[in-house]
Amino acid sequence: KSAVLERALGRPRSELSLAAFALLFSELVQYCQRRVASVAELQARLARLGHHVGLRALDALVARERPGRRETKNDDDRTFYVIEREPVVNTFVSVPRENSSLNCAAFAAGLLEAVLGAAGFPARVSAHWHKGTTLMIKFDEAVIARDKSLEGR
Amino acid sequence: MSRSPGRKQENYKISRELFVLTYGALVAQLCKDYEKDEDVNACLDRMGYSIGIRLIDDFLARSAVKKCRSYSETADVIAQVAFKMYLGVTPSVSCSSATGNEFSLILDKNPLVDFVEELPAERASLCYCNLLCGVIRGALEMVHLAAEVSFLQDRLKGDAVTEIGITFLRKPEDRKHRR
Numbered sequence: 001k002s003a004v005l006e007r008a009l010g011r012p013r014s015e016l017s018l019a020a021f022a023l024l025f026s027e028l029v030q031y032c033q034r035r036v037a038s039v040a041e042l043q044a045r046l047a048r049l050g051h052h053v054g055l056r057a058l059d060a061l062v063a064r065e066r067p068g069r070r071e072t073k074n075d076d077d078r079t080f081y082v083i084e085r086e087p088v089v090n091t092f093v094s095v096p097r098e099n100s101s102l103n104c105a106a107f108a109a110g111l112l113e114a115v116l117g118a119a120g121f122p123a124r125v126s127a128h129w130h131k132g133t134t135l136m137i138k139f140d141e142a143v144i145a146r147d148k149s150l151e152g153r
Numbered sequence: 154m155s156r157s158p159g160r161k162q163e164n165y166k167i168s169r170e171l172f173v174l175t176y177g178a179l180v181a182q183l184c185k186d187y188e189k190d191e192d193v194n195a196c197l198d199r200m201g202y203s204i205g206i207r208l209i210d211d212f213l214a215r216s217a218v219k220k221c222r223s224y225s226e227t228a229d230v231i232a233q234v235a236f237k238m239y240l241g242v243t244p245s246v247s248c249s250s251a252t253g254n255e256f257s258l259i260l261d262k263n264p265l266v267d268f269v270e271e272l273p274a275e276r277a278s279l280c281y282c283n284l285l286c287g288v289i290r291g292a293l294e295m296v297h298l299a300a301e302v303s304f305l306q307d308r309l310k311g312d313a314v315t316e317i318g319i320t321f322l323r324k325p326e327d328r329k330h331r332r
Contacts, residue, residue, distance in 0.1 A: 026204075
């Protein structure tokens with residue numbers, strides 16, 4: 001009965017259509033929206049769902065995406081930015097003016113935070129409106145310290 | 154849905170894992186929010202319906218299918234074109250009634266349950282993939298075909314196969330309303 005658990009993770013077997021995912025995500029957002037009272041709460045819910053996904057997808061989903069759509073910058077040692085002009089998750093989401101601070105990339109932020117955490121790089125990840133969507137990754141002090149000691153600085 | 158010209162939607166793909174895990178996260182959330190399996194199933198069906206009524210636009214735009222002339226042809230298109238396009242699998246189709254309006258799709262492979270081993274004991278009546286039924290129902294309704302869609306058998310529940318039943322109902326009389 002545990003055939004599923006015995007199977008090797010391996011490489012991803014195939015890709016699926018964006019439209020199907022984007023519509024699923026849109027329903028997910030609408031579902032959460034009906035159950036919350038504020039934008040912050042909605043983003044938190046989305047982040048939690050993203051977290052749920054991220055924990056189970058250690059294979060860096062981000063790394064497998066096509067290169068060239070993202071830039072990275074960093075402000076200081078601990079903080080990195082991943083800037084995406086047209087984030088996949090927001091494709092079928094239109095945000096009404098009263099909720100203009102909502103960014104469904106909160107889902108992606110939660111996902112990324114879970115992936116980084118499970119991979120041994122604990123960080124706080126948040127989504128912001130900036131040049132499209134920017135994911136701000138703030139690594140824990142311990143990660144940077146470890147990084148520096150590995151480089152022999 | 155308006156699309157800016159020149160934007161190639163056809164080539165946009167998403168990691169299968171992301172899709173499957175997101176679906177799983179959704180079902181998990183519904184299970185937290187609803188105590189009864191029937192409520193989760195109903196919610197999945199409703200969400201699927203909302204997706205279906207929009208997905209049909211994408212399907213018609215990207216597939217070259219001509220208008221189907223029979224229920225049988227419609228069932229074939231669902232299995233061989235739509236399922237292939239969106240889930241990468243091709244269920245087999247069989248007609249299960251003499252009247253020619255009841256069909257079965259047997260899903261040999263189902264990506265949605267890639268990471269699902271079995272249903273937890275307290276969720277024995279959960280139709281994990283019930284979203285699919287709503288999607289098919291919603292999409293069909295948008296092309297003026299009323300149908301009842303449900304899971305007749307489910308491997309997750311211990312059945313031998315996973316089978317979706319589609320029963321086409323009488324076409325609505327009023328055809329003046331066109332989208």
